[in-house]
Amino acid sequence: MIPKRQSLLILLLIVLGTVFMALQIPQLRFDYDIENFFPIGSEQTDYFDKHRKIFGSDNDFILIALKPEQGIFNSPFLQALQRLIDSLENHPLVEKAYSISNVHDYKFIPGFRRLRKIPFIHPNDPAKMEQDSLKLMQSPVLPGYLIAPDGSSVLIYLANKAFADAEDCQILNDDIRETLSNFKLASYYLSGKCIGQSTFANTIQKEIGVFIIASVLVIMLVLFIMFRSLPALILPLVVVGLAVLWTIATMVLLDRPLSLVSNIIPSMLLVIGVSDVIHLLSHYISLRKSGWESQKALKEAIRKVGIATLLTSITTILGFLSLLSTRFFLLHELGLFASLGVFLALVMTYAIIPALIQFFPQTRFSNTSVKQRLHDFLLRLFRFTQKHAKRILIASLGLLLLSGFLTSYLQVNIFLLTDLRKDHPLVQDFSFISESYGGSRPQEISIQLRDSSEHIFSPKVLKELERVEAYLENEYTLKNINSPLSFIKSANQIFNSGRNSAYQIPDSNTLGLLLSQDMEAEFKANSDRILFSPDYKRGRIIGFLPDLGSRKVYQMNADFYRFLEEELPNRRCEYRFTGTSHLLELNTEFLAMDILSGLALAVLGISLFMGLVLRSGKVVLIALLPNILPLLCLAAIMAIFGISIKISTAIIFLIALGISVDDSIHFLSHYRLERKENGVVESVKNTYIHTGRAIILTSAILSLGFLVLCLSNFLGTFYIGALVALSMILALIADLLLLPALILLFLKE
Secondary structure: OOOHHHHHHHHHHHHHHHHHHHOOHHHOOEOOOHHHHOEOOOHHHHHHHHHHHHHOOOOOEEEEEEEOOOOOOOHHHHHHHHHHHHHHHOOOOEEEEEOOOOOEEEEEEOOOOEEEEEEOOOOOOHHHHHHHHHHHHOOOOOEOOOEOOOOOOEEEEEEEOOOOOHHHHHHHHHHHHHHHHHHOOOEEEEEEHHHHHHHHHHHHHHHHHHHHHHHHHHHHHHHHHHHOOHHHHHHHHHHHHHHHHHHHHHHHHOOOOEOOOHHHHHHHHHHHHHHHHHHHHHHHHHHHHOOOOHHHHHHHHHHHHHHHHHHHHHHHHHHHHHHHHOOEHHHHHHHHHHHHHHHHHHHHHHHHHHHHHOOOOOOOOOOHHHHHHHHHHHHHHHHHHHHOHHHHHHHHHHHHHHHHHHHOOOOEOOOOOOOOOOOOHHHHHHHHHHHHHOOOEEEEEEEEEOOOOOOOOOHHHHHHHHHHHHHHHHOOOOEEEEOHHHHHHHHHHHHOOOOHHHOOOOOHHHHHHHOOHHHHHHHHHOOOOOOEOOOOOEEEEEEEEOOOOHHHHHHHHHHHHHHHHHHOOOOOEEEEEEOHHHHHHOHHHHHHHHHHHHHHHHHHHHHHHHHHHHOOHHHHHHHHHHHHHHHHHHHHHHHHOOOOEOHHHHHHHHHHHHHHHHHHHHHHHHHHHHHOOOOHHHHHHHHHHHHHHHHHHHHHHHHHHHHHHHHOOOHHHHHHHHHHHHHHHHHHHHHHHHHHHHHHHHOOO
């Protein structure tokens, strides 16, 4: 064993490294940039990048709905509304803000070929209020866009600058809320990318501390119940605490923030990393109870469990590294840093425990009562398994087939706000705006001419766009549509003295006049969005949808493409969905395939590694069945309860596989050692008694530790906690029933 002087040197180096790592933690960043969810290397992602270089982003906006108790059509409210808008526009991160108080109608002045602004509403002239309100509500554009159709609320559309980092987004979010609170105009509701991103980042930051504290308390409780010893309580916490600290500090050094996915790393590593320490201490304590001297007991414990903990750490790492096979950057980060944490936990276990344990050579670990009860329980369970091994196998195969059948009903579906609970204020805000204004989820369609000799404002192209937009509005239910067609209709309405009946495609003579160089520049100067390219060869249709879920939107998109093929086979334009929301929902096309390939890769990697170490193909097959069965049961349970596959729930299978196989490896490793001296039955019995306790203890900590994640406001994190905990319980049952049954049936004397 390591002499005390070397032990002190090792501890000193770890302390110095820990001090350096601890100094990095204050620089930790939290981020929820939705573009991190875009598929890596996807042609759709590349297409969107090129599209927004021409038209700008479709998601740099904030919607603010105001619902005053006294109604919106009164001078005091409208005057205060305009002061609020002026205040918002003065913010350095805001490009433009407008609502009904500053939106204008336009009148064309033929002699001067210029537009004259005419306010829709006159806040300072109460006598015109009734006439203005009628004009506003009869507008073909504004109801449902800047004012609720029932007139009960108004919307402020705020165009923000493209943010270089999350801090700017957080600043704007805080300043908007403070400004709204100071004005005290009405009940307000917020939505938009910046609002969601900063709210998610704040929630992540708050929950990290809750998860860590709760995980530590769970570990302390279980360790206290099992060992009733201060060293056995402190040593595991020191090891996993340092592993977590070093992992997070490494993320800081590499300038990587905690995201909605990686925020589970600290609490996850706490409960995963403690497994190695528990197996080592459990064997050490057993030997000390048998009268072994401290140093000899420690050396023997390392000999017996050292290889097994190395194997389990490698298989867990392989499970996490399989996340690199997906097309999502956030999953890559989770896989890499979780793997690093597992490796650090293993290193810390065998660097710290042997060094520290030398300083309590006379410590007696008292867990006699719990140990005896577990001993009796495991002995009864062994006898049950020995007696009913064939029935256990048949029941397991039946459950395997049933779970496989139910898994076929599992659905892939993503909602943009699915990771927040329904009672969260942000979800309620988004819901109010969606119900009152047709949605807050932007949907964008690019338009590209097939014939380069035409332009997007040619009469035939405009007629085609009119048919397309009629379908989008009536069948697709896209609201608040802006496009080259709406631009030219609005221009025609302005040219014809603002008559609502003139909101239509102009005749050829008027169209030519509207597209003359000076007139086009005048109309474009009064438009808030880029709707067509300078060469008139490309355009965009942009509108809003409620958060319907990717499955529903995917079907709607398919129906739209079918409409184009059936109704417009000789169309002049190509239409293609793009935009941030579309790319997020595109995950559904890749997610299932990526997870299946990741699982296959993980199973293959773990199998090959176990085969090399255990040197028995039969033993590898015996180990795989008890670990695949819980995964299928988990998928079946998700299908029964309607829990859909998305990024946060899909990674459950990869995490669960990498962790659950650990107990099987510990069981088989101890069984192989026993077989050197005993027969199959006696070896299984001894393995039950000696390894079973540690397996139950680590499974209890893993299950309770992952259940801590159920405290999260994010449903994705909640499901990770609940379902991984459930998979640990299922894996424990399989390891204590199915695995020994398979050994007794197929590994004969």
